Amino acid sequence: MSISLFRESAAASGCARLRASALTLAVFAVCSAQAQDGVIVVAQNLRAPSLDDVVVTATRTAQPLTDIVADVSIVDSETIAQAGATGLVDVLARLPGVEITRNGGVGNSSNVFLRGAEGRFTAVYIDGVRVDSQSTGGAVWEQIPLSQIDRIEVLRGPAAAVYGSDAMGGVIQLFTKKGEGPAAPYVGVGLGSHQLRRIEAGVSGAAGEGGAFDYALGISHERSDGYDIRDSASHNPDRDGYRTTAGNARLGLKINAAHRIDATLLANEMKSGYDGPKYTPADPEDDQNDNRMHAAGLTWSAQWSEAFSSRVSLTDSVSRYETTPSYYLTRTHLRGYLWHNEYRLGAHLFTAALERREDQLTNDPIDRDRSQDALALGYGFHAGNHTLQLNLRHDSDSEFGSKNTGSVAYGYAITPTLRATASAGTAFRAPTLYQRFSQYGDASLKPETGRNIEVGLRYASGASHAGVVAYRNRVSNLIIFDGTATACGQDFGCYNSVGRAEYKGVTLSAGHRVGGVTLHGSIDLQSPKDLATGRQLQRRAKRYATFGADTQLAGWTLGAEVQASGRRFDNAANTQVLGGYTLVNLYASTRVARDFTLLARVDNLGDKDYQLARTYVTPGRSLYVGLKWAPH
Template identity: 70%
Template structure:
């Protein structure tokens, strides 16, 4: 397959004022039509209900109606109807999120939450922390979407709850949990570019008292892919991928007050890329080899109606390797948590002790020095207080982390919400956060042991409306970051090429508008982000982030079919910190349809990038073009 050349196309710039007015008008037209629903928006996902519980906001299950935080929920039905093959592609359709990728699925992927760098988002899978002490942040290309049942996205700093890394927010991923009778499923799918997918699993409950819940899932996908580069000297082959993943989840209700849960996830990704040392006379097939394992053991106890505890031991391993070019890095992370929650009327109190242990295994460090410390630990105490009565909601959190390398760091947050009417709520919050330097940034050839943590101060205001199947939200925020770590010029490290240094300040500032409204048998939804992510030291726009990006969609039922259309649009971005290389704006149209073709069979079809637009998420790297996917799933009712 020949790579499509980049065409010099420019899309009309987003007109923020007009889009904002249309979004708001669509909501206002429905204010008096239907009964009240909770004041929380899960944009581009299933509309939440009063029964929905959210874990991410305070690390304790709470109903949506109790939350002040800015949270989105994506369930399995939404994931399946999206037809997306990558987790980042699902996230990119939510408010406040952009992505960048060096080519196709399986290649280096970044997720920017409210404009913040990928390493500034704390990521959990079934409560297990996932991170890299080499690049910093989760390696998104390793996480298998096929095993994910539910996604919760918390926008805004949350270090006072989660500790290091949660500067932009937190993303929690959950695998399937057993409920009800045994529910087996088998799915197959085919797409262009030689894409094939097979998945199977079973979940349910067992035992005389249904004390045992279980879930098991396996999936394999492969694709011939496309040439990942658009220009320059490179191997003109297809850069496809092969992915195999699985999860297991087991819960046992010991009695009415005690429960044990165990989770396990494993994923392997083998994907092609084009290296920088291509030799036309002897081309090689460059490969990324990624491995991810997570495991968790949890004990939840409700000692009284007011007091409950949770003890967790978690472990994750994230490994990245390239071949034939020899490079390998692996991060092992062990976590211990003792969470205590106490409720007294309208008051909620929480206290947690947490320990995190990181270890980096990187042969490059061995080549540099065999005496370097490649491990570190953080011990923390976190306290929380919540209050809800009448139209008032208050949430206060404070946390102190003691790092084995740089010492103590305190963070705090305060959030308040007021229900102006049963439909309208106003919110305000402030918070501080930090990210500790990675072991690679401190101890590699380019590292500086005296690097300080990156720190941030955030403030935001929100206004939300919800009634029936209509909702609207507006959130304005400003997050200022100090001690930003960048790769700079020669300094105190051993390399003459350059060193890591605390040399910059950044600001993530913006407005997010989101709405959903049911009209004429169609559920309309959309969001628009108007932001200004910039380097305060140079005044330049931060790389690979647009000042405007939006998603709009519509879903309906017709003659037994569920039909949907979606528009994704982004303004221009820069690929370099100096703002010298422009990535043009783009607009994509995606379509999806599904129907039950027999009692236990569901057919899904999806077309992404209907217009076959040529665009870039990273300079000189290609994107898939028009893609078609058709899948069939068997799941007995």
């Protein structure tokens, strides 16, 4: 069977080709499922689920993937290792339901949309540590180093009943490597396009009786001369490169059979070039970003009995962003306290948690803080053909008062390989401190609220998986920057919470092994809409898709990826078109000696000229070659 690829322009004919290609990939998914077990469904996750997979993001409780009702994808360490010289958001963009934007290349302002929802509607955690910006809202993605990440879990759909404020579109959990077994050192080097140079090193393992003490340490440095990221008429035509140094430490101590302590730390400093709005050829300025972040956590886990366990966590994160010579500085400091309890009784799981979050923003002249205290209750049931998950959470904000959220999810196994699911939930996000207290802020802004419903059909058997998920998420009190608002006294406009949005769509994805080739793909058909105007929300396509294939041949791992997107609009009025695009990426790896692995990767093989944000240039064709020493 041939799989047609597509390339779309802003013209209507391009849309037709995109619809045709989407149909072709959907047919591929159906036929793959039919060939395996005679079941006609379309798929869910990036890779085939395994009964051994354990997911913690869905309910904050470690659960087998087979017990999860939520829409979850997993990115494992092997997939991350094959990412080459790309950033974290590039890896996420290859997952179902995920779109990205970026103002140029790696190191510049980035954003992630889950199911079309605003970037600030995704709660992001690193080893259980919440990271966020009270200036822009949402995680500052360019601050998070992919080189230190070992595993990613992506939960699509609101999860505020578990995580509180912000989880209106979903949750993304990033995990660093955990040590186990004998000491395992590694050293890696790499070279790539735009004079990219990379070096990394680390060691992980376990020591003591029964591996009571485990450790994982890593450090990396990467720099690139970059390229000119703008194509506007007036900008500095210099190269906008970057350099970044990151490190992480993850330590665990098993005190005895019932008690364990874990400590984690991830830190990164990145400096990158950008082109500011003002440019004077006679006196050009070299605009620079300075991003710094850290995420630290300390956790005590206790198994008090066979049925009852608890976990106490203290977390601390900082997101700092500075620009020069046009000076700007913003710093967000988050502290978190969590006491999570679980009680298992046969097929029943009861959870209860007390949580406190403290936010502080320093952004001259703003120096403000706030706090949220919460009680979260959960009930899970899994037996026979039935899976049920109920969650209820009460948040008390130091400025907005109380907010209640809840969710219910149910799954029914029609056959051992086919399951239907349905869920509904409410969510909210409190306005950022910048949206309330900056010169463009309005202290009377209300929290954004959302209501979501979704249904799914999922199939998994051996190396094959398939599914379809349909969803609708409606948001009220949507905070927008309103150029006509005057409450803040600024002629340019103010933040306003009068917007309404709807994110609805269908996600199809499939995976199947044919001979020695593993195939996977996904298609998203969505309608992210501003309900006040009826227009498509900015920088989000109505159709986008991914497709991948990999195989083993003569000692090599060979793979190909295709990413495609329909047209988007760069402005709320839908007058500035960002054309559709199709990208082809290739990668290959092999062991060149006993302990050495060679990786080669080409991104955007066809050197496609496309934009994720208007007037910002993407890298074009890029090559990366890396060599890693890791004794076995």
